[in-house]
Amino acid sequence: MAAIELRGLTKVYPGGVKALDSLDLAIPDGEFFALLGPSGCGKTTLLRTIAGLETATGGAVVIGDRDVTGVQPGARDIAMVFQDYALFPHMDVTDNIAYPLRIKKVGKADRQRKALEVGTRLGLDQLMDRRPGQLSGGQQQRVALARVMATQAKAFLFDEPLSNLDARLRLEARTFLKKLQRELGVTTVFVTHDQAEALAMADRMAVMEAGHIRQIGTPAEVFQRPANTFVAAFIGSTPMNLLDGTVRGDTLEVAGCKVPVPVSAEGLLVDGERIVYGVRPEYNTYSAEPAEGSLGGKVAIVENLGASHLVTLEVGDVLVQAVVPEGDEPELGVDGFATPRRDRALVYRDGELVSA
Amino acid sequence: MAQATSPPEAPEVIDEARARRYSSDAAGLGRLRAGAFVAPALALIAVFLVFPALWVLYLGLTNYRLTGTAAAEPKLVGFDNFVKAVSDPAFWNSTWLTVQFVLGSAVIGQVVLGFTIAWLMRDRTGPLKRAVEGLVILAWILPSAVVSFLWVALLDRDGGTLQALLHLPGFAPLLDHPMLSIVVFNTWRGAAFSMMLYGAALGNVPPSHLESARLAGASGWQQLRDVVFPHIRGHILTNLLLISLWTFNDFTPFMLTAGGPDGQTEVLAVHVYKVALLGQELGYGAAVSTVILLINLVVAVFYLRLLRSKK
Numbered sequence: 001m002a003a004i005e006l007r008g009l010t011k012v013y014p015g016g017v018k019a020l021d022s023l024d025l026a027i028p029d030g031e032f033f034a035l036l037g038p039s040g041c042g043k044t045t046l047l048r049t050i051a052g053l054e055t056a057t058g059g060a061v062v063i064g065d066r067d068v069t070g071v072q073p074g075a076r077d078i079a080m081v082f083q084d085y086a087l088f089p090h091m092d093v094t095d096n097i098a099y100p101l102r103i104k105k106v107g108k109a110d111r112q113r114k115a116l117e118v119g120t121r122l123g124l125d126q127l128m129d130r131r132p133g134q135l136s137g138g139q140q141q142r143v144a145l146a147r148v149m150a151t152q153a154k155a156f157l158f159d160e161p162l163s164n165l166d167a168r169l170r171l172e173a174r175t176f177l178k179k180l181q182r183e184l185g186v187t188t189v190f191v192t193h194d195q196a197e198a199l200a201m202a203d204r205m206a207v208m209e210a211g212h213i214r215q216i217g218t219p220a221e222v223f224q225r226p227a228n229t230f231v232a233a234f235i236g237s238t239p240m241n242l243l244d245g246t247v248r249g250d251t252l253e254v255a256g257c258k259v260p261v262p263v264s265a266e267g268l269l270v271d272g273e274r275i276v277y278g279v280r281p282e283y284n285t286y287s288a289e290p291a292e293g294s295l296g297g298k299v300a301i302v303e304n305l306g307a308s309h310l311v312t313l314e315v316g317d318v319l320v321q322a323v324v325p326e327g328d329e330p331e332l333g334v335d336g337f338a339t340p341r342r343d344r345a346l347v348y349r350d351g352e353l354v355s356a
Numbered sequence: 357m358a359q360a361t362s363p364p365e366a367p368e369v370i371d372e373a374r375a376r377r378y379s380s381d382a383a384g385l386g387r388l389r390a391g392a393f394v395a396p397a398l399a400l401i402a403v404f405l406v407f408p409a410l411w412v413l414y415l416g417l418t419n420y421r422l423t424g425t426a427a428a429e430p431k432l433v434g435f436d437n438f439v440k441a442v443s444d445p446a447f448w449n450s451t452w453l454t455v456q457f458v459l460g461s462a463v464i465g466q467v468v469l470g471f472t473i474a475w476l477m478r479d480r481t482g483p484l485k486r487a488v489e490g491l492v493i494l495a496w497i498l499p500s501a502v503v504s505f506l507w508v509a510l511l512d513r514d515g516g517t518l519q520a521l522l523h524l525p526g527f528a529p530l531l532d533h534p535m536l537s538i539v540v541f542n543t544w545r546g547a548a549f550s551m552m553l554y555g556a557a558l559g560n561v562p563p564s565h566l567e568s569a570r571l572a573g574a575s576g577w578q579q580l581r582d583v584v585f586p587h588i589r590g591h592i593l594t595n596l597l598l599i600s601l602w603t604f605n606d607f608t609p610f611m612l613t614a615g616g617p618d619g620q621t622e623v624l625a626v627h628v629y630k631v632a633l634l635g636q637e638l639g640y641g642a643a644v645s646t647v648i649l650l651i652n653l654v655v656a657v658f659y660l661r662l663l664r665s666k667k
Contacts, residue, residue, distance in 0.1 A: 052571075073570045088583065103574050
């Protein structure tokens with residue numbers, strides 16, 4: 001078990017594409033860390049560079065106390081679960097799990113015992129002599145996890161570990177993975193493009209865009225206080241309202257309405273400057289009557305989210321969304337008012353969060 | 357309007373006989389006209405493939421010769437030719453030479469060279485890859501007569517290129533090492549097919565499997581053994597089947613050594629040529645050809661069995 005540290009890590013592909021641009025990142029020992037971002041942001045390249053499958057163009061990768069930047073993948077003491085699990089189709093479950101041990105010249109009896117031990121822990125003991133082709137997606141994933149666990153590596157890397165499972169299984173696997181990682185206590189980095197997955201599983205996460213890390217923090221920090229408008233728009237199952245506004249003394253003029261300056265930005269704004277006002281639909285209180293500091297408009301769309309509804313208001317020529325509990329949803333076309341929670345609303349200046 | 361241009365609704369009742377006919381006659385030509393289209397091709401196949409094959413089977417049972425009374429009035433002699441073939445040491449000598457030729461140039465030479473080039477070039481792009489592949493394929497597509505002449509010029513005893521380059525007077529590989537010469541020649545000549553086949557096969561090996569092995573610390577050889585070979589096993593067997601049969605029946609060595617010196621490179625294809633055309637015993641030659649056909653069948657069945665046994 002070991003911490004992972006990246007110093008000024010840069011990866012430029014032949015042809016000049018800069019996949020990673022001088023990244024610094026420290027992942028402490030035992031942490032479950034998520035790399036999140038849209039496709040093409042460099043998150044998979046980053047994971048593969050930690051693994052040694054890609055060679056860094058500049059900077060250093062440190063695992064434990066050892067600089068492994070120039071070290072072969074097999075000598076880095078790490079193990080990886082691939083998106084397609086990469087199980088060998090001609091080997092049974094035992095041989096697949098024991099494969100890294102076989103390469104390390106562990107005796108046959110020893111490695112079979114280890115494979116059975118790890119396999120039993122993951123509920124694979126009845127399947128040990130099956131081939132991967134005879135297993136379901138969830139079982140294949142557990143074989144891939146067992147193979148990783150059998151190596152006793154210092155750190156685990158997961159590349160989109162849940163994306164090959166169907167939707168229902170994915171939720172189960174999410175809980176299972178989080179519990180397993182906690183029990184094993186091995187530093188684990190996983191890549192995902194699904195913000196809900198990152199929020200649910202990770203101890204801490206990095207949000208990436210175009211080879212840069214845009215924010216590092218706990219899921220709660222990233223969700224409640226996105227450091228910039230990119231993260232704000234990317235995180236959350238309903239996108240954050242990001243509205244252009246102007247500072248007018250103690251209030252903000254947003255979409256033709258007056259709202260109070262959020263708690264986080266108090267005393268940090270200059271009268272008359274242009275800002276972006278951000279509030280999540282979950283932090284908007286909907287009412288049929290105007291309230292102090294509310295954004296008023298016509299109800300344009302009502303979307304059913306199950307236990308709640310997502311109401312879209314036309315405020316002037318911009319759209320404002322609010323989440324309304326079930327039973328309180330308005331009719332289309334009526335006047336509606338969304339009041340942002342002052343302690344949750346945020347202000348962005350030039351795309352960056354304004355905060356003390 | 358979409359409504360105006362859409363076709364009238366299809367009638368509910370479908371003519372059953374017509375439906376059945378359409379299911380087997382997609383073009384709607386009818387049996388006779390369809391037959392007329394394939395007839396020329398079938399005729400060519402019958403005249404140039406089926407008839408000669410059957411004719412060889414028949415000739416093998418006669419004492420047919422190129423000239424003389426047996427040419428005018430061949431007689432059926434039953435299995436005499438076959439008995440003669442299997443009791444002739446020259447036939448078994450040729451069979452043994454053919455086995456050496458197939459094992460040396462196809463099973464070992466072309467497979468190893470073709471796979472090695474494909475493996476080394478798998479991740480490469482650009483001019484080097486194009487140049488290597490171009491040269492290898494060039495050796496394959498040039499006419500046999502041309503490449504044979506080139507190799508004779510290279511290896512010849514009297515002023516051959518290799519001799520001149522190495523400054524070795526009297527260096528005559530075609531005379532001193534004739535079997536080795538045709539094995540090297542045929543390896544060079546045929547590696548392109550294996551290279552292309554393995555190149556395509558390697559593209560189907562999932563990169564994550566190789567990377568998984570690399571992360572486990574597997575060496576290059578271990579990656580080949582544990583990931584690549586199991587994945588391309590079917591390609592390897594198909595490749596072996598095809599090039600074994602092609603090489604078994606290959607006549608090109610004749611153009612380098614004419615079967616010599618002293619019959620040291622008289623592979624079966626050359627042996628048949630010698631007894632049937634030079635020795636004028638067409639009946640006996642046909643019988644030997646039939647035996648070659650049977651050996652080919654045995655080889656093919658062996659590979660197909662291996663291919664089917666999904667280990």
